[in-house]
Amino acid sequence: MIRRYLQSREAILSAAILVLIAVIALRFPAFITPANLANVFNDTSPLMILAIGQMIVILTKCIDLSVAANLALTGMVVSLLNIAAPDLPLAVTLLVAVSLGAVLGMFNGILVWKLNIPPIVVTLGTMTIYRGIIFLISKGKWVNAHEMSAPFKALPRHVFLGFPVLSWIALAVILIAIVVMTRTTLGRAFYAVGGNPHAAVYTGLNVGRTQFWAFTISGALAGLTGYLWVSRYAVAYVDIAGGFELDVVAACVIGGISIAGGVGTVGGAVLGALFLGVIKNALPVINISPFWQLAISGAAILIAVVLNSRANRTRGRIILKQTEPVA
Amino acid sequence: MTVMKKILTTVAVAATLMGTAAQAETTRIALVVKALGIGFFEAANKGAEEAAKELGDVEIIYTGPTDTTAEGQIEVINSLIAQGVDAIAISANDPDAVAPALQKAMDRGITVISWDSGVAKEGRMMHLNPSSSALIGNTIIKLAADHLPDGGDVAVLSATATSTNQNTWIEEMKKVMGNYPKVNLVATVYGDDLADKSYREAQGLMATYPNLKAIIAPTTVGILAASQAVTDAGKIGQINVTGLGLPSEMAGAVESGATVSFAIWNPIDLGYAATMLSYNIAKGAKAEPGASIPMGRMGEATLDENGEAAMSDPFTYDKSNIEQFKSIF
Numbered sequence: 001m002i003r004r005y006l007q008s009r010e011a012i013l014s015a016a017i018l019v020l021i022a023v024i025a026l027r028f029p030a031f032i033t034p035a036n037l038a039n040v041f042n043d044t045s046p047l048m049i050l051a052i053g054q055m056i057v058i059l060t061k062c063i064d065l066s067v068a069a070n071l072a073l074t075g076m077v078v079s080l081l082n083i084a085a086p087d088l089p090l091a092v093t094l095l096v097a098v099s100l101g102a103v104l105g106m107f108n109g110i111l112v113w114k115l116n117i118p119p120i121v122v123t124l125g126t127m128t129i130y131r132g133i134i135f136l137i138s139k140g141k142w143v144n145a146h147e148m149s150a151p152f153k154a155l156p157r158h159v160f161l162g163f164p165v166l167s168w169i170a171l172a173v174i175l176i177a178i179v180v181m182t183r184t185t186l187g188r189a190f191y192a193v194g195g196n197p198h199a200a201v202y203t204g205l206n207v208g209r210t211q212f213w214a215f216t217i218s219g220a221l222a223g224l225t226g227y228l229w230v231s232r233y234a235v236a237y238v239d240i241a242g243g244f245e246l247d248v249v250a251a252c253v254i255g256g257i258s259i260a261g262g263v264g265t266v267g268g269a270v271l272g273a274l275f276l277g278v279i280k281n282a283l284p285v286i287n288i289s290p291f292w293q294l295a296i297s298g299a300a301i302l303i304a305v306v307l308n309s310r311a312n313r314t315r316g317r318i319i320l321k322q323t324e325p326v327a
Numbered sequence: 328m329t330v331m332k333k334i335l336t337t338v339a340v341a342a343t344l345m346g347t348a349a350q351a352e353t354t355r356i357a358l359v360v361k362a363l364g365i366g367f368f369e370a371a372n373k374g375a376e377e378a379a380k381e382l383g384d385v386e387i388i389y390t391g392p393t394d395t396t397a398e399g400q401i402e403v404i405n406s407l408i409a410q411g412v413d414a415i416a417i418s419a420n421d422p423d424a425v426a427p428a429l430q431k432a433m434d435r436g437i438t439v440i441s442w443d444s445g446v447a448k449e450g451r452m453m454h455l456n457p458s459s460s461a462l463i464g465n466t467i468i469k470l471a472a473d474h475l476p477d478g479g480d481v482a483v484l485s486a487t488a489t490s491t492n493q494n495t496w497i498e499e500m501k502k503v504m505g506n507y508p509k510v511n512l513v514a515t516v517y518g519d520d521l522a523d524k525s526y527r528e529a530q531g532l533m534a535t536y537p538n539l540k541a542i543i544a545p546t547t548v549g550i551l552a553a554s555q556a557v558t559d560a561g562k563i564g565q566i567n568v569t570g571l572g573l574p575s576e577m578a579g580a581v582e583s584g585a586t587v588s589f590a591i592w593n594p595i596d597l598g599y600a601a602t603m604l605s606y607n608i609a610k611g612a613k614a615e616p617g618a619s620i621p622m623g624r625m626g627e628a629t630l631d632e633n634g635e636a637a638m639s640d641p642f643t644y645d646k647s648n649i650e651q652f653k654s655i656f
């Protein structure tokens with residue numbers, strides 16, 4: 001049992017993160033102070049939340065490239081809502097963010113489910129549409145710190161039991177996701193649909209509908225992150241989180257979620273996100289030329305993927321032993 | 328001798344006649360903007376009106392298309408030619424598309440200059456830039472140094488490592504670092520004009536350089552993200568974030584104190600200077616390379632070989648004027 005755990009993706013990735021932190025600490029010792037590590041976790045929270053949503057989509061053999069655009073659109077809508085009604089309770093703002101994100105996700109899901117369009121095409125399209133809508137509703141203008149109400153900006157950075165609320169929200173999302181993915185019918189359906197769609201159909205699962213729900217969950221989490229993002233950075237404009245969808249996919253790939261579908265865990269996605277988060281937070285402090293920084297991020301992702309594919313290679317099973325030629 | 332005398336007399340008489348004619352009529356200067364209803368240009372119009380008042384015999388026609396298209400501006404220019412205005416000062420939506428229409432205007436004896444957003448060389452007599460790279464470079468370090476009487480460590484948070492504008496300004500800034508001997512530039516980092524990366528880079532700067540006194544961000548995304556990072560780290564008053572930003576975006580940071588002051592061009596001054604230049608060129612000042620043309624309280628504009636001139640240092644915004652400007656642009 002312990003041996004099996006030690007060989008698992010999560011264990012290898014955890015070890016890789018620890019090694020990475022140790023190497024960084026050699027160059028910049030203050031990096032391993034608990035306060036800084038908590039800060040890294042907090043900074044990576046949006047990536048972790050999005051990676052969990054993306055993981056569910058990837059499990060069903062799909063991909064959601066519209067998450068960052070969804071985040072930006074939801075962020076802009078709640079910011080404009082905040083300007084229009086500064087006294088709106090935060091619970092309502094959060095509800096609007098999650099619901100709007102879910103609706104945007106459902107739109108992807110419907111196109112994939114009912115029109116059978118490949119997910120990469122659908123989400124590439126909606127990615128551009130969502131960014132375009134932000135431009136339309138904001139007329140290209142920024143929503144700035146002084147226009148947002150104080151409580152609106154305060155929530156993610158409010159410290160509760162030693163950690164900012166942003167970190168607590170990420171933890172809550174992780175825990176709920178673990179329960180859903182391992183203990184509910186829907187969670188297992190995501191694995192079944194991606195692992196073997198034909199078998200899933202024979203067990204009575206509707207593949208399209210399961211993919212629809214995966215997109216909806218990914219969208220809802222992107223919506224939630226949208227509010228957290230604009231309030232944390234206290235600014236909303238068309239290009240926020242530009243290119244962030246690639247970070248999210250990278251976090252999933254590093255975390256051992258198979259692009260072919262059906263393989264992956266919440267823990268993997270979270271660790272994959274943390275791996276990227278550690279690199280992103282370390283690069284500014286270890287004093288490396290910005291030109292090298294990009295190369296280093298890229299190399300780290302490639303190494304993680306290579307390790308991943310090697311780890312998966314042992315998974316092969318011999319089903320029909322008797323047909324093997326006898327030596 | 329007599330011939331010479333005769334010519335001189337004729338010229339003098341003609342000049343007197345023309346002079347009286349001009350005196351009787353007001354000079355009509357059209358301020359053509361990218362689109363109506365933009366705060367920045369409304370402010371420029373305010374400056375133009377100020378210049379008109381100062382000059383006395385000037386009427387400002389503030390006009391432009393309803394959306395930022397070159398076609399719309401060409402229509403506006405043609406109607407201005409038909410009205411026979413004396414000068415057109417334009418901030419162009421497209422440097423080349425409006426040039427033929429403006430050439431037509433110049434052929435009819437109308438003075439044409441561009442300001443803010445330039446027109447191709449053949450389509451105008453001169454172009455007024457709000458500032459120059461050298462002036463911007465000097466301003467951003469001065470903004471930091473002014474609040475560091477005892478000197479200290481400063482760092483630059485730029486856009487991308489390859490962005491031409493920012494790199495030129497930082498180069499110009501380094502050239503004048505010698506004037507601020509106690510100010511020590513410890514690092515230049517790049518936030519790629521992404522809010523999250525800029526925020527992280529600012530956090531990195533604070534962690535790496537505990538004695539950091541100022542962050543200079545010559546980019547609007549960077550200065551905002553750095554202000555937020557300093558605010559969240561509880562280092563307001565300890566680290567001053569400065570650089571280039573827009574008043575509407577920076578109002579919150581100035582209010583919180585994370586940013587004491589920052590700079591960007593002043594649209595009022597720009598409209599004022601453009602009007603002064605149009606007036607002086609219409610009244611006979613030669614717009615040729617090397618020429619210096621007065622622009623009232625803004626000093627003189629000196630034209631380079633491309634017929635371009637820089638107005639002034641970027642204008643400094645702080646607690647005293649942010650309220651006035653934050654609704655403008």
